[in-house]
Amino acid sequence: MNETTEYMNEKEFKSIFMGKLFNKIDKMIGEKNLPMENAILEMKSAGRCKALKRILLCGFEKISLGERIEKMIVEENLKKKEEKNEKFLVDLCECYISLRTGFPPELLLICVPCLLKAASDKEETEEIHKDVEMALFALCCIEENQIFEQKQYLKEMLKIIKIQQEHHNLMRLTYQSAWMRLINKFFWDKSVEDMIVNELHFPREAEREQEESKKVMIIRRWLSTIKFFISLCQLRNEEFVELIGEIVQVFRVAKDNYREIHSKCIYSLREAAAVKAVEIEDLLNGGAFDAVLEEFQRQTLNDDIAHDSLIFLMNVSNRLKEEDDDEKEEVKRKATKRKPLEKMEEEGYEDRITSLYGEISFINERYNNNFSLNISEYFVNI
Template sequence: MNEIVDEMNYNEFKSIITTELFDKMDKMIEERKLSMKNAILLLKHAGYCRVIKNIWLSGFQESSLNRSFEKMIVEEEQKKEEKNEKLMIDLCECYISLRSGFPPELLSICVPCLLKIALKKEENEEIQKEVEIALMALRNVSDYHYVEQELYLNKITEIIQYHQEHRNLTRVAYQSAWQFLMNKFYWDKSLEEVIANELHFTREAARELEELMKCVDWKKNEDKLKEMEEKNLLERWLETVNIYFGKCQLRNEERAVLIESIVQVYRVAKDNHREICEECIRLLKTVSYNTTVEIEDLLKSGAVNIALGEIVRFDFMKTSVEDWIFGGYVLIQYVEDYFVHC
């Protein structure tokens, strides 16, 4: 069944992984026709695929299986002795990766549980996969969901810093760790200093973008590239970088390197992969509106040239100004200011 889930495209996944399926599984577990062990194996894999393929799914949280899992998680947490730690981890991974919204009381249980797994530092393949699954589930805790800082900050900081020193995480796991932390940035501006100066996000993101650019086969056409893991991971990094430039107002010399990396992604993708180009355009628009970005960085990186090029190719009949000009007017204003004052 896991192999079938792997091969599903977006529409197939949404049409098959439904409330009715989860309700049926719940009934089968209750009637002992399906073991909890086998159910968890399937659900963990479905949740992992759902998150990595970025599929919006509401079927689980509307199901009786969701209510059963919530009850088991709370009951297991309330046990004073003989807690089944393995069951708790499995329940939390399934629950977090399959839902799109979370009650605060369940998040306060599941987030520390999954971070505890993600803190494992052994570098064998089995442990790396456990860590990856836990962090992939955590990245599903979006910016809509508030989590108390004391429940996550020290642990996620340790996970990221340890990887920066030892490179123990998979690429997917590392991006997921950053996405989880960046999602919390929406709620907590005090994270700005940690993200920018303690964890050096801009340096790390630039390095990841540059490495992923080398892994993607840019000669493939857009359709063949769509399912490629490295391409999807590169797009997720661009989304994470967009949050950073949209929220972080600290001046940082490392930003220039990151802006140059975004421009490089645009240039290697521009001939065949308009979807990635558009993501870069939207991101550079966010960069242009960030008041702490230096004019020199926009000029040296080539961002202004991209803006002018997009304005030249702009089709007023087919495309929205918002998508194509990425703040081109703002960039032109920056250039004018630069020459006036220099």
């Protein structure tokens, strides 16, 4: 089933599972023609596919199988401790959360603690390790605004990431999902930011994961996490230059064959150019300026890439226009300005950017932007 779902698009997935397979599974369970453990495997496979491909699967709770699973979760949870099958309850919660969109609070109050406990199991056996993977993956499927905010949740997620950093025993997909969930937390709670940046070293971890991963899907998901992190981050960290360098490397490799990844990279760079946590020197030393200017040298320039590249240049320019009362910082700023300007003069980028007058007009019209038609605005202050 895992192999089959890998190649399904959203329309095929909904047609097969919502229209046929889920009803058939429910009927076979009711008639005792399908062992519950086999049904659970089928549902977990479908839930994994839904999460990986970000399929919006509305209405699972309204079909007979969804109603059956919800009822079984409540019944199993109500059993006395000596009668309760914890493993079975975890399996039911994983199926329910990975397949449903939107969760009633009363079910989350059962499922989240149950899955947290399973995801925090430190026993070093292959079977337990697989259980940890699936429980953590299910937890990361819950929308952020539906997680009831409790310190225990954050505490356990931090433990899981620290264990992975020590032992590297999580799948890359699960590890990325855990990071995305944690970064979502500091969108609502800024106190988590210092922990993510300076204690858990997200920039360093993200750079390493991008470098080591060979699967397009994983790289794409890490780039989404990085983009979100950069747009929120306010804390300076010296590891940013390595992270920028890795984004640039992926940007160059993806430019001919992987448009979505290529686009995610330039978007991350434009966001990095706007936030003070990333210094202009980080962009220069990480190769971001070179990568963006190389795009302007291509004979055919993708509209989306051109749009985000211009935003990158304007963000850098605006950053360097800022006045600083500190004389030492102003001297440093002037020295920084000279580096990209000299590069542009040496390699002829100024002429290429000057030739973009018509393209800027088109981009303004298409994206409803107001990029300056005064070409010197893009480099005179750099």
